Every structure is written in C-alpha cells, then in structure tokens.
Amino acid sequence: MIISILQGIADSPRFQHGELYGEKIIQIGKDKFSQINNITQVDGLFIVDENNIMTTHIVSEGKRSFVNIDMSHRNYINDTKDTLKPVFSDGFKGIDGIFRIALSVPIINSDSGKFLGIVGVTIPTESFFSLYGNIHDVNSQFLVIYDKKGTLLAVGADKSLLAHNFFEDTVQTFINHNPILTNLTQNLLKGSPGNATYDYGRGERFTTNYPVWVNGKPVYFIQIVTPTDIIYSEINNVLFGEKLQMFTLIVGTVAAITTLIMFLIKWNIVLNDEVKKRTKELQESNKQLSLSNQEIAQANEDLKIHDKMQKEFINVASHEIKTPIQAILTFSQLLQRYPERQTEFTPAINRNSLRLQRLANDILDVAKIESRTLTLNKEIFDLNEVILNIINDYKSIIVKENYKVRLFFYPSKEVLLVKADKERIAGVISNLLSNAIKFTKEGEIFVSTEKVDNNSKNPYALVTVKDTGTGIDPEISSKIFSKFITKSFEGLGLGLYISKNIVETHGGKIWAENNNKNGNRGAIFYFTLLLIDNKKSSNNTIDK
Amino acid sequence: MGENNKILLVDDEADIALAFRLGLESNGFSVDAYTSSIKALANFKSDFYKLALLDIKIPEMDGVELYKNIRNRDKKIKICFISAYDVDHHIVKNYSACIIKKPITIDDLVKKIKKEIQEHD
Numbered sequence: 001m002i003i004s005i006l007q008g009i010a011d012s013p014r015f016q017h018g019e020l021y022g023e024k025i026i027q028i029g030k031d032k033f034s035q036i037n038n039i040t041q042v043d044g045l046f047i048v049d050e051n052n053i054m055t056t057h058i059v060s061e062g063k064r065s066f067v068n069i070d071m072s073h074r075n076y077i078n079d080t081k082d083t084l085k086p087v088f089s090d091g092f093k094g095i096d097g098i099f100r101i102a103l104s105v106p107i108i109n110s111d112s113g114k115f116l117g118i119v120g121v122t123i124p125t126e127s128f129f130s131l132y133g134n135i136h137d138v139n140s141q142f143l144v145i146y147d148k149k150g151t152l153l154a155v156g157a158d159k160s161l162l163a164h165n166f167f168e169d170t171v172q173t174f175i176n177h178n179p180i181l182t183n184l185t186q187n188l189l190k191g192s193p194g195n196a197t198y199d200y201g202r203g204e205r206f207t208t209n210y211p212v213w214v215n216g217k218p219v220y221f222i223q224i225v226t227p228t229d230i231i232y233s234e235i236n237n238v239l240f241g242e243k244l245q246m247f248t249l250i251v252g253t254v255a256a257i258t259t260l261i262m263f264l265i266k267w268n269i270v271l272n273d274e275v276k277k278r279t280k281e282l283q284e285s286n287k288q289l290s291l292s293n294q295e296i297a298q299a300n301e302d303l304k305i306h307d308k309m310q311k312e313f314i315n316v317a318s319h320e321i322k323t324p325i326q327a328i329l330t331f332s333q334l335l336q337r338y339p340e341r342q343t344e345f346t347p348a349i350n351r352n353s354l355r356l357q358r359l360a361n362d363i364l365d366v367a368k369i370e371s372r373t374l375t376l377n378k379e380i381f382d383l384n385e386v387i388l389n390i391i392n393d394y395k396s397i398i399v400k401e402n403y404k405v406r407l408f409f410y411p412s413k414e415v416l417l418v419k420a421d422k423e424r425i426a427g428v429i430s431n432l433l434s435n436a437i438k439f440t441k442e443g444e445i446f447v448s449t450e451k452v453d454n455n456s457k458n459p460y461a462l463v464t465v466k467d468t469g470t471g472i473d474p475e476i477s478s479k480i481f482s483k484f485i486t487k488s489f490e491g492l493g494l495g496l497y498i499s500k501n502i503v504e505t506h507g508g509k510i511w512a513e514n515n516n517k518n519g520n521r522g523a524i525f526y527f528t529l530l531l532i533d534n535k536k537s538s539n540n541t542i543d544k
Numbered sequence: 545m546g547e548n549n550k551i552l553l554v555d556d557e558a559d560i561a562l563a564f565r566l567g568l569e570s571n572g573f574s575v576d577a578y579t580s581s582i583k584a585l586a587n588f589k590s591d592f593y594k595l596a597l598l599d600i601k602i603p604e605m606d607g608v609e610l611y612k613n614i615r616n617r618d619k620k621i622k623i624c625f626i627s628a629y630d631v632d633h634h635i636v637k638n639y640s641a642c643i644i645k646k647p648i649t650i651d652d653l654v655k656k657i658k659k660e661i662q663e664h665d
Contacts, residue, residue: 319627
C-alpha cells in the first residue's frame with residue numbers, strides 16, 4: 001500500500017518533470033505523508049534527487065527536517081538508484097538514535113527512462129512492528145523481526161537488543177548461544193520457513209519463521225516466539241474449558257434428560273389420569289347406555305306383557321260378561337216357555353244378574369282407581385262387627401251351596417274402631433273370603449283380627465284370612481295384586497288389585513304368603529287399617 | 545229329527561249347563577249335561593250321542609282335550625265347541641267341529657245343532 005502511494009508520487013506529472021522541491025512539492029509531500037500515516041506510522045517522507053541530495057523532507061511535528069544533505073551514505077538510497085526498483089531497507093539508526101527502516105521508490109521518467117531521483121519514507125521499526133504483534137509482553141507471544149543482515153528490527157523479548165545483529169555477542173549472550181535458535185534464525189535469513197522448540201534459559205519457547213517476500217525476494221524475517229508455558233497454559237485452559245464445557249454439557253444434558261424424563265413421567269401421569277378419567281367416563285357412558293338399553297328392553301318387555309295382558313283381559317272379559325248374559329238369556333227364554341217353573345228359573349237369573357253387576361262394578365272401580373277418582377265415604381265403625389256380618393253371610397252361602405269348607409272367625413278382644421269406607425272395606429274382606437273359598441274345595445278358613453300397638457302412636461288393626469286350599473301359584477305370587485292376575489276359571493283377576501288400592505287408599509297395607517310352615521298348605525292374606533282413639537270417637541260415630 | 549237325538553253337553557258353568565239342557569230338552573233333544581269334563585268322559589258311551597256340545601275353557605280337562613278323547617272313541621259323533629272366549633275360535637278352527645259363540649238364544653242353538661246333524665247325515 002505504502003509502495004503504491006510512493007509510486008503514485010513518483011509517477012505524478014511534476015515529479016515526472018524532475019520537479020523535486022518547491023512549495024507545490026512540499027504540499028504534495030505533506031498530503032502523502034498524512035495519507036501514509038493513516039496507514040502506518042512513518043516519521044519522515046523524503047525526496048532525493050539524482051545526485052542523492054535530499055530536496056524535500058517532510059517529518060512529524062517536532063521532528064527535525066534535513067534538506068540539501070547528501071544521502072549517499074544510506075544503503076537504501078544507493079540500492080534504489082542501482083536497482084531502479086522499490087527498496088525495503090535494512091534497519092539503520094538515525095542521527096536521533098531511532099532505529100528505522102526505509103521504503104524507497106525510484107522516480108523514473110516514463111518516457112525517457114531517465115532516473116530523476118527517489119521518494120521514500122522512514123519508519124521507526126519499533127512502532128511499525130508493534131502493530132503486528134505483542135512485542136513487549138515477554139510472558140506471552142511476541143515477534144522478533146530481522147532485516148536481511150540479521151539486524152533486529154523489533155524484539156519483543158528485550159528492547160535493548162533492538163538494532164543489534166543476531167550474530168553479535170550481545171544477542172548471542174542473551175540467547176546463551178542457543179544452537180537451535182541460531183540455526184533456526186540462519187535458515188530464516190536464507191528465506192526458509194520453519195519452526196523449533198528450544199530453551200536458552202528463559203523458559204521453553206516455540207518459534208516459527210516467516211520470511212516476508214517482496215518482488216520475489218525476502219526483505220524482512222519474522223519469528224513468532226511463543227513461550228510454551230503459554231501454549232500449555234492455553235492448552236490447559238482450552239482443555240479445562242473444554243472439560244468444563246463437556247462437564248457443563250454432560251450436566252446440562254443429564255439435567256435436560258432428567259427434566260425430559262420428569263416431564264415425560266409427569267405427562268405420562270397426566271395422560272394416565274386423563275385415560276383413567278376418559279375410561280371412567282366411557283364406562284359410565286356404557287353403563288348408562290347399558291342401563292338405557294336395559295330400560296328400553298324392560299319397557300319393551302313390559303309393553304309386550306301389557307299388550308298380552310290387554311288381549312287376555314279382553315278375552316277373559318268377553319267370557320265373564322257373556323257367561324252370565326248367556327245364563328240370563330236362556331233362563332229368560334225358558335221362563336217364557338215354562339212360566340210355571342218361575343221359582344226354579346228366577347234365582348238363576350238373579351244370580352247371574354248379580355254376577356254381571358259385580359263384574360261391572362269391578363271394571364268401574366278399576367277405572368276409578370286408574371283415573372284417581374276413587375272416593376271414600378268414611379265413617380267410624382267396629383271392624384270386628386263388619387267382619388262378623390260378612391262371615392255369617394258366607395257361612396249361609398257355604399251351607400246353601402254345600403261347600404265343604406268350614407269358616408272360623410277369631411276377633412280381637414279389643415274393639416277395633418276404624419274410620420273408613422265401610423262398604424269398600426267389606427268388599428275387601430268379601431274378596432279375600434270368596435278367594436279363600438274358591439281355592440279351598442275342602443278345608444278350613446280362619447279369619448282373625450288383632451290390635452297391633454307396638455307402643456306406637458299409630459296402632460292398627462291386622463286382619464288375617466288363612467285357608468288350607470291350594471295356596472298361591474308360584475307363577476303369579478309376585479304379581480298377585482296386579483290387574484288381570486288369576487288362576488281361576490271365573491273372574492277377571494281384578495279383585496285383589498281393587499282390594500290393594502282400597503286398603504292403601506285408607507293408609508293400610510296388604511300382602512300375602514303361602515302357609516308352608518309345619519307341613520301346612522294354603523294361603524294367608526293380611527291387611528291393616530289404622531285404628532282411631534276409642535275415647536275421641538265416642539261422640540263421633542258417623543263421619544261421611 | 546232322526547232317531548238319535550241324544551246330546552252330550554259339557555260346560556263348567558252350572559247355570560249354563562242347566563239352561564242349555566232345559567232349553568234343548570224343550571226342543572225334543574235328550575241331553576246328558578256335565579260341569580266336569582272328567583266325569584263326562586268317564587260316562588261317555590261310543591255310538592250313543594248324535595252330537596257333543598263342548599265348552600272350551602273347562603278346569604281339569606279343557607274342551608280340546610275332551611274333543612280328542614271323544615273323537616278317539618267315537619268317529620261318527622258330531623262335535624260342536626261353544627265358548628264365550630273370542631280367541632278360542634282360532635284355537636279350534638282346525639278341528640273337525642263346528643263353533644258356536646255365546647251368548648246364543650235357545651232357538652238359534654237348536655237351529656245350529658239341527659243343521660250340523662243334517663249336514664253330516
């Protein structure tokens with residue numbers, strides 16, 4: 001770069017015309033001096049004429065300027081003039097004692113080829129080479145720079161060696177005549193790159209040679225000297241750093257993996273919980289679905305049963321209605337034909353008319369129960385008295401019809417006052433008794449009542465109808481109080497359904513069981529009715 | 545009316561059995577009436593009755609079973625089922641028997657019986 005600027009000066013028109021001094025030249029010199037100083041520190045820009053006389057000398061502020069002096073004593077002037085090529089000088093000590101190098105370019109007329117003079121710069125070696133290495137710090141890497149003669153232009157190890165030749169005693173003493181370094185330096189000055197490790201008493205050093213080539217010739221020779229303890233230290237530092245980095249990496253990796261594992265475990269737990277939750281929801285959903293399906297299946301089954309029961313009811317109702325009608329119809333015709341047999345036919349007509357009436361009443365009662373319009377005409381009465389009257393009626397029927405059944409009544413000792421619909425309760429008792437007679441072709445029927453107190457505020461009467469008949473068919477035992485349930489060839493199967501609703505409408509309960517204990521047979525029907533306080537009811541016998 | 549005017553009548557409803565017996569007897573039939581199918585079968589005599597009038601829903605042995613037993617013992621006897629059950633008519637429609645629905649007047653019953661006897665004579 002500097003050579004290019006100097007060459008630019010040499011090739012400029014004024015210089016090409018041999019104008020090497022004067023104010024214009026000084027100005028150009030100052031401009032270029034300033035320009036070069038922006039690149040590196042130079043302390044003088046000189047112009048020498050063809051007779052080696054310095055015509056112009058631009059120097060740094062405070063420095064002494066030399067003009068009109070003969071520069072023939074400077075080798076670089078002679079070399080430049082002789083070679084007519086740019087010269088990188090060896091080191092030389094100035095009048096002021098500062099060790100320098102010079103870069104000089106010949107001024108040659110491009111047309112005639114005539115040598116007109118030299119333009120060049122002087123550079124203090126210490127400041128120049130300090131730009132390219134840590135010269136002063138002996139504890140670290142530094143540069144040693146030689147000129148072609150082996151003179152030290154820059155020495156990082158010891159400044160006092162500057163300007164001394166490597167092969168002088170001063171330097172050799174300094175390096176304790178170390179043959180390795182000497183050999184290395186000799187090779188360097190021959191232009192050979194290379195390196196060596198040696199120790200001349202100041203610690204082991206590792207030095208590398210770098211010749212600086214200009215225009216095909218080595219002009220300066222650089223040795224980069226590195227105290228190996230620095231290398232080792234740095235290697236150790238690097239190793240330590242790498243170890244630390246590796247350790248950090250391992251620790252970081254382990255931490256990352258651990259974190260990842262923890263995260264995965266946690267995530268797994270979360271997923272597991274979610275799966276459990278979803279599974280539970282699914283199971284619940286399936287359960288609900290299953291229940292729904294079961295409910296639908298049950299509803300469907302109930303519907304089928306209901307449909308079957310309805311058809312059965314129509315069939316049975318048809319029979320139950322038509323049978324007494326048939327009897328009434330036929331006996332009426334017979335009565336017309338044989339009026340004299342009125343006493344024989346009239347009871348049959350009457351009997352079947354009553355049967356038809358009972359049937360109609362039962363159907364109407366069921367309609368009332370299901371439409372919730374069954375009304376009770378309540379009054380206070382003695383339950384035992386009502387039952388006794390019914391028992392007596394049935395005893396007459398048993399005798400009259402020649403049933404082989406004996407009927408017994410065991411009333412409670414206490415009067416059992418109830419507030420109820422007498423006619424309806426009588427209907428319940430009649431229903432239970434007629435059933436007992438129907439299913440006991442031959443045997444006994446026991447009706448009993450008792451007061452059940454149990455120290456409760458609500459004592460009740462328990463009515464029991466026990467027979468020794470065929471008992472309740474297991475096929476219908478669970479639904480015996482439902483509609484249309486009967487094992488009889490007569491009746492619609494409404495009696496127990498009506499009785500249950502009447503008892504429950506009175507706040508009582510009704511149930512049944514088979515009398516299987518101790519080899520017995522037959523069925524037992526129970527129902528309860530709440531009792532009223534005898535004293536309170538004494539003045540209130542009828543309450544409809 | 546032919547020589548054989550004997551009718552076997554089985555109906556578990558006593559009033560019905562009595563009423564039909566009296567009604568048919570007043571129209572010249574000789575009627576053996578039973579409320580028990582077991583007893584009716586026990587007393588059954590082959591080639592004795594011209595026609596059997598059987599209720600279908602009878603305890604112990606229903607009308608269909610009674611029909612089979614009678615038919616096994618008497619191939620010539622005319623048999624009619626008589627029932628107040630609507631569905632029973634579907635049960636017995638495949639048997640060689642006429643079906644009479646209750647309620648029926650004596651006159652109509654007599655007409656049906658005579659028709660049944662004449663058709664198969």
